[in-house]
Amino acid sequence: xxxxxxxxxxxxxxxxxxxxxxxxxxxxxxxxxxxxxxxxxxxxxxxxxxxxxxxxxxxxxxxxxxxxxxxxxxxxxxxxxxxxxxxxxxxxxxxxxxxxxxxxxxxxxxxxxxxxxxxxxxxxxxxxxxxxxxxxxxxxxxxxxxxxxxxxxxxxxxxxxxxxxxxxxxxxxxxxxxxxxxxxxxxxxxxxxxxxxxxxxxxxxxxxxxxxxxxxxxxxxxxxxxxxxxxxxxxxxxxxxxxxxxxxxxxxxxxxxxxxxxxxxxxxxxxxxxxxxxxxxxxxxxxxxxxxxxxxxxxxxxxxxxxxxxxxxxxxxxxxxxxxxxxxxxxxxxxxxxxxxxxxxxxxxxxxxxxxxxxxxxxxxxxxxxxxxxxxxxxxxxxxxxxxxxxxxxxxxxxxxxxxxxxxxxxxxxxxxxxxxxxxxxxxxxxxxxxxxxxxxxxxxxxxxxxxxxxxxxxxxxxxxxxxxxxxxxxxxxxxxxxxxxxxxxxxxxxxxxxxxxxxxxxxxxxxxxxxxxxxxxxxxxxxxxxxxxxxxxx
Numbered sequence: 001x002x003x004x005x006x007x008x009x010x011x012x013x014x015x016x017x018x019x020x021x022x023x024x025x026x027x028x029x030x031x032x033x034x035x036x037x038x039x040x041x042x043x044x045x046x047x048x049x050x051x052x053x054x055x056x057x058x059x060x061x062x063x064x065x066x067x068x069x070x071x072x073x074x075x076x077x078x079x080x081x082x083x084x085x086x087x088x089x090x091x092x093x094x095x096x097x098x099x100x101x102x103x104x105x106x107x108x109x110x111x112x113x114x115x116x117x118x119x120x121x122x123x124x125x126x127x128x129x130x131x132x133x134x135x136x137x138x139x140x141x142x143x144x145x146x147x148x149x150x151x152x153x154x155x156x157x158x159x160x161x162x163x164x165x166x167x168x169x170x171x172x173x174x175x176x177x178x179x180x181x182x183x184x185x186x187x188x189x190x191x192x193x194x195x196x197x198x199x200x201x202x203x204x205x206x207x208x209x210x211x212x213x214x215x216x217x218x219x220x221x222x223x224x225x226x227x228x229x230x231x232x233x234x235x236x237x238x239x240x241x242x243x244x245x246x247x248x249x250x251x252x253x254x255x256x257x258x259x260x261x262x263x264x265x266x267x268x269x270x271x272x273x274x275x276x277x278x279x280x281x282x283x284x285x286x287x288x289x290x291x292x293x294x295x296x297x298x299x300x301x302x303x304x305x306x307x308x309x310x311x312x313x314x315x316x317x318x319x320x321x322x323x324x325x326x327x328x329x330x331x332x333x334x335x336x337x338x339x340x341x342x343x344x345x346x347x348x349x350x351x352x353x354x355x356x357x358x359x360x361x362x363x364x365x366x367x368x369x370x371x372x373x374x375x376x377x378x379x380x381x382x383x384x385x386x387x388x389x390x391x392x393x394x395x396x397x398x399x400x401x402x403x404x405x406x407x408x409x410x411x412x413x414x415x416x417x418x419x420x421x422x423x424x425x426x427x428x429x430x431x432x433x434x435x436x437x438x439x440x441x442x443x444x445x446x447x448x449x450x451x452x453x454x455x456x457x458x459x460x461x462x463x464x465x466x467x468x469x470x471x472x473x474x475x476x477x478x479x480x481x482x483x484x485x486x487x488x489x490x491x492x493x494x495x496x497x498x499x500x501x502x503x504x505x506x507x508x509x510x511x512x513x514x515x516x517x518x519x520x521x522x523x524x525x526x527x528x529x530x531x532x533x534x535x536x537x538x539x
Contacts, residue, residue, distance in 0.1 A: 001177050001478040007206060009182045011213045015041045017383055018202065018217035020189045020231065021224035023053035024165065024369060027172035028376030028398070029223055034179035035401065036380060036393045041215060042181060043204060045188035047484045048173055052225045053369070054166035054488050055299075055333025057250065057275055057287050060085050060093050060370045061160040072123060074351055078370040079124020082161055084399050085373065089171065089406040091414045091443035095130075096162040096277070099143055099264045101316075104151040106267060110134070117158055130159035144261055146317040160263070162277065165369055166488040167441055170477050171403040172372075178404075185478055192220070192235055192361070199235070199360045208480065219387045221379060222363035226296045226334040237357030243365055244339035245296070249305040250286030252329045252494055258283040258313065258320050268312045276313065280433045282328065282495055285309050292334055301330040303539040329497040329536040338366045354382060373398055405443025414439060417446070424450055429461045441490070448472060463503050466492070467510050474514050482511050482529050493532060504529050 017033050019026045022044025034040040044050070060082050086093040100117075102110050117132035133156065140155030141147060173183055186207040193201040193214060201216035222231045226245055232238035255278060263277045276285050288305050303324075310322050338353055352367030352375045362382060367375045377396045384393055408414050421435040438446040453468035473479035473489040486507065487493040492500040500507075504526060512522040 001174065001183070001476065003184055003186075003478050003480065006182050006184045007187070010041055010043070010184060010187070010204070010215050013039070013182070015039045015182070015215070015217040016388065017041070017219050017221065018043070018215055019221045019223055020202070021222065021227075022048040022169075022173070022183070022185060023051055023223065023225050024049065024169045024172065024372045025053075025225070025364060025367065025375055026221075026223040027053075027169050027176060028372040029221060029364075029379050030181045030183065031172050031176040031179065031401070032373075032376045032380045032396055032398050033383070034176050034181035035397060036384070036395070037391070038380075038383070038388070038393065040176070040181040041217065042173070042176070042183040043187040043189060043215070044183075044185045045207065047185045047480070047488055048183075048478070049166040049169035049488050051227075052333050052336065053169045055248070055331050056165045056369050057248070057277075058163055058165050058284075059096070059160055059275070059277075060163050071351065074368075074371075075120060076123040077374055078368055079120065079126070081370050081373060082124065085163075085168075085370070086161055086411075088399070088401065089168065089403040089443070090408045090411045091406055091417075091439055092168055092171065092403065092441070093161045093163045094414075094440060095411060096160045096263050098158055098160045099140070099262055100156045100158065101140055101144070101147055101152055101264070101266055102154045102156065103267070104153050106151075106269065106271075110154050113156060117156055120158070126159055132156050132158040144264060146258075146260060146319060148316055148318050157262075162263070162279070163369075164441060164491055166491070168369075168403075170489065171405070174404050174477065175401060183478075185484075186480060189215075189231070192359070194359060197359055219383050220361055221383065222361055223379075225365075226336045228336060228363050228365045232355070232357070232361070232363055235357055235359060235361045237355075237359065237361060241353065241355070242339050244337045245292045246335045246337060247290050247292040247299060247305075247332060248287035248335060249301045249309065249332045250284050250330060251301070251306055251309050251327050252282050252284045252497070253322060253326045254328060255281055255283050257322060257326045258285070258317065260317075264316075266312075266316050268315065272312075274309070274312050274316075276317075279495060280437065284494075285313055289335075296334060299332045299334055300535065301332045301539065305332065306330060306539050324539060327537060327539075329494050330539075331494055331536065336365050352378075354379060356382075360387075403443075405445035407444060414443075417444065421446065421450065424454070428453065428457065428464070430465055434465065442472070445472070445476075448476075462499065463506050466490075466500070466503050466507060470507055470510050474511070480515075482508050482525055483532055485511075486529060487532070493536060497533065497536065501533055504533070 016038040017040045019029050019042040030042040114134050121131045135155040188205045189202040191203040192199050199220050229243045267273050355363040418435045418439045425434050449468045449472050453464050470485050473485040479485045508526045
């Protein structure tokens, strides 16, 4: 993916479809549209997945709690999509058993939960081997000895999937590029261009060079997540339904401080449901669900947010005794939900909706990470039906497209690749869970990274591997600045804050050499990285 080549194409060609927004929804639309034969372009004002699509709970899950809201169609759709996305990227969408403790004095109770999970399995088409298993009180406490024993009545084990949302987004974008989509990060749409009161493109700014140019297209789709209403306002079409933004926060602690044996989905006295999810050397906990009216471009974890999650953990796992000092990092993101009068943040529907303006702008809002593929399909169907009815275009086939690095017959093959890499990493003096991390982030693409590391060895093996990943991010994934890599391509900012803190300078130096930065540019980028490292723990 060459950004300069794509910028030249954006300026010189006319497209059938222009997508504004480089999150997972926009990426899914670009892949679907390009694969059906539409000349497709996508622009993102910051980096791909820099908004909501790098700040979720990082689960491809069926939305168990939506059964409480009687949203059976939503549960069925996203539940079924879990299996599809796992098949398309088995290394990146990893099976995760979830423990649901049940209590005497809160929640749905044992029998209602049993019936609900049975319905959940049926709606989602869960294979028999993965269907829910109800547990007695002793069985539940045996599964998770850290649980507070008071009022535990029993529990349930059911199937979900864990992912890396930002990497899922970038792999979709890479696949869209392979289908001839033209994409670029750091390109902002500033105005719409009209002809006979119909949108025919946008005025855009390259946020790196500050150059201004135009992009022309028959159809423009607004898939900007929390910024959907801003573009609708620019289009003078913000009427009727509008967004209701809620904030979700997650905290990360060392695994030894919260050594849960499997992912746990537990409720707290105020009725919220919280996840505690082990991930290698850390456990992360979330999420909150509060109304948000602040700066959409700078969403931060507050001390109150972190305190809420610490309290929830310490109430449920009293031996943990977590404090602020245990938090290694955190992230905060926004859910762009559809406003419903009289409903609280946690009661709002997660269903997606499509809005169409009189000037032709198509906007999509709401929805869940798990449902990205079906959301994209609905948008592209509408685009084709409205603007290209006479074109001989194929139907949606995205459920057949294996994502880059994901060509495994089954999940067992993912584990085999991990074992194959252990020996090569051991020869580089790299041990621990490095093989698992490499394969789960990159799949078979990990082999390219490891080949590069072996050819560029120094006495600092840990740094060598980080720079190998940075090389891959720059040359294969359009990383432009160090934070693109540190945050969204590798997850190091959130999931290994201590490690990346040790190697900031070599990473910035590497980017500087690749992009020929001046000393001042290099210094500014290093300051930005240090600021980001500080923000995720600064409460």
